[in-house]
Amino acid sequence: VSSSSKALEVDCLVIGAGPVGLFQVFELGLVGVHAHVIDALPAPGGQCLALYPDKPIYDIPATPACTGRELVARLLQQAAPFNPSFHFNQQVLSVQPQPDGQFAVHTSAGTAFVTKTIVIAAGVGAFVPRRLPLDGLAAFEDHQVFHQPPEDVTNLTNQRVVIVGDGDLALECALAITQSGAARSVTLMHRRDEFKAAPAVIEVIQQLRTTGQLRFLAAQITGLVTTTERIIALQVVTTDGAASTLELDTLFVLMGLAPKLGPIAEWGLDMARKQLAVNTAQFESSTPGIFAVGDVNTYPGKKKLIVCGFHEATLAAYGVAQRVFPGQTIPFEYTTTSPRLHRALGRVT
């Protein structure tokens, strides 16, 4: 591996900074293991923050009610004494077992690790923008095809722009580009003439349709017309069944986020219906040294609940510690009574 000389050597790599990954950091700290945490998102919280930051959760034990945001804040506070090293905005691309039993790990940001253990706490996967299922489209990503709104609309001067989507992000993008006046034309596309966005945003969109500044097309994209270098047009079928083409320069696909397990599925671990099979003693996968906790794993009786992930992370920490400290007895102590844990937690005894 060309970058192995620069690889970070670590004891444990936690993949996923959702609630279970954060509690994993805490439990690893209790048994003396420092954790590095990788997440595809730019901040901790995972699905909890992505999907229900302000909605209450009622089944966290001893917390009768808290929002997703509060839950994440509390778990970060609890893990803070163990100073986890976070690596955000990147996905793990490859995991290669090494002859010495460790794992070489590379991420999409170019970070390289050599780690003794891995705990996969990836939930249902990284939340990534939904893609259009069109052959050949990926080749034009970041040139003509984008999955986030433009940072600077003036880059679109004199272009024919198409935006696909029915939510706030798509409508607000269409609005901003139209109102900037930079583009030659703006077309908003969705398979039905219905939107799932804030009423005020929908109202402005409808006004722009009436005045002709914005075109709406109820259609599905069925193919691409391309040269080797560019997309020239989209092949579309409108709701009345008629096929046509739609010429364009730039395409924004803003159809929301969807979880994607991503490269983990190709690591060669035992899987059952997109879940990683684990034992229930230490939540270790079919590869010794790789553990899986939370919604990503499966075993008889499994329920996809945060409370179960907390338990799984607790037992996995002991499995990790056994591998990080071979031949040593891993201490089992209570946080209420152990002076060692009080020191580790920064609590005066």
Next chain:
Amino acid sequence: VSSSSKALEVDCLVIGAGPVGLFQVFELGLVGVHAHVIDALPAPGGQCLALYPDKPIYDIPATPACTGRELVARLLQQAAPFNPSFHFNQQVLSVQPQPDGQFAVHTSAGTAFVTKTIVIAAGVGAFVPRRLPLDGLAAFEDHQVFHQPPEDVTNLTNQRVVIVGDGDLALECALAITQSGAARSVTLMHRRDEFKAAPAVIEVIQQLRTTGQLRFLAAQITGLVTTTERIIALQVVTTDGAASTLELDTLFVLMGLAPKLGPIAEWGLDMARKQLAVNTAQFESSTPGIFAVGDVNTYPGKKKLIVCGFHEATLAAYGVAQRVFPGQTIPFEYTTTSPRLHRALGRVT
């Protein structure tokens, strides 16, 4: 069973009102099962309140620090929407499987149940007063031998009283009896001349020893001198190795509380070193319909941690529900999004 006509017919009996038993009530509520809870203590909280009511616990997930008392209060609040029926101050004496698959249960308070399921959340057992390991002593309990201080010291008028113990309870009892002046003599016994009590209490005890109002004896009790009806004297060995006898009328054994699994050990369930063997899919014991969660159970990887008990209670609730609602699909829903659960929890949606 003579009292079967009066037996309470219930869906689920939870044995133990400690943290895991209380969270069991909550998880049962989420799947639509109402719980009756039995505990040997006079109030909920179990070991948590008995051993560390005011000491902080640091490893409850998303609760960076809380005392045992706070933990119990929060779990009671969380379970409150499901109105558990508590039966305090009693231990389960017998569990008899019935031909229809239910269980007849009798408690030490004379309460009788017929229940579809049982969840044992008894921790390391009921906390009962430590006994002196002396053959024949039990026969005199509640007549001459007591495991709690007297409610009315005037009952001890003109008696020779011996108190065994080195803690607050023993010293305060010795103090109260001595200062009442009712008894003919008061002897405090412990195997060493050392006390584990509040300094102020120890100071008064030492003053009473100096004035001769209270006698202290550093000795161990090795046997009893009895008639068929009464204890006449204790056989003791003092710290210098000398054997003697100590005449007495009333003995208070106040050596603190110790956990005792009690009659559960005699129910015929599979046990391993005083723990109940369970599966990890639903934490069911070797007897279908009887589940065990928290410190009382064992399985590969088991750690005696509250966080693990919370998970066990969660999965056990589904096992209980399957038996309470045979042939029905048990709903799996999230408290954040389910209108049914919002109604059940008394939260407006």
